[in-house]
Amino acid sequence: MANVLIIAGDFVEDYELMVPFQALQMVGHQVTVVCPDKMAGDTVKTAIHDFEGDQTYTEKPGHLFSLNGAFAEVSATDFDGLLIPGGRSPEYLRLNATVIELVQAFADSNKPIAAVCHGAQILTAANVVKGKRVSAYPACAPEVSQAGGEYCDIAVTEAITDGNLVTAPAWPAHPAWLAQFNALL
Structure with a gap:
């Protein structure tokens, strides 16, 4: 089975981190979750x-999620795929040059990359959506278009695959999004 990396940060969307983490393990994949400046055993909120x-989503406190990897120790060469959850963390994770380099390394190697909701903000910052059909939370549509991607306004329960990218608008798409990502892995 595949070795999957998840990049998270404080105030990542709870379902968009925990559900993929558990579901990908359930089908036999090894899943490592990291956060810049944190080590295995540290937590993210x-x-x-x-x-x-x-008019937009509501936000409530979620759980503490215990990381099982150290960001400083990961390399794209050690993983078969990358998953980027949404929530508030992508808005600041996209400012981290090492996060961007890591995403670009996955893209340059044509490895599967799954992003949901605001995770598209990291994809656009990494300049890996040009010419690709991409879904995301609707508020991210201008960023997708400005980065040269084609924003796809699909049902909140659907996902879209274009090449190595699998994207979806939000966590209600988990069944479709994770199935399409798993198929690429």
Whole structure:
């Protein structure tokens, strides 16, 4: 089975981290979760985003998630695929040059990359969406377009694969998103 890397940060979306972490292990993959400036055993705080009929999602405190890898020790060559959850963490993780270099290394090697919701912010910052059909949380549509990607406005329960990229608008797409990512792995 595959060795998958997940890059997370404080206030990552709870479901978008925990569900892929558990589901990918359930089908036999090795999953390592890291965060810049943190070590294995450290935690990240998560946030729960919900869709309750407002103009945008609501946010509530989530759980503490215990990391099982050290960011400083990972290399794209050690993994078969990359998963980027959404939430608030992508908005600041995309400012980390090492995160961007790591994403670009996966893309340059044409390894599977899955991103959900605001995870597309890291993909656009890494300049890996040009010419690709990409879904994301709708508020990220301008970033996808400005980075040369084709934003796909799909149902919140759907996902889209274009080459090595698998993207989805939010956590309700987990069944489709994770199945498509698993197929690439």
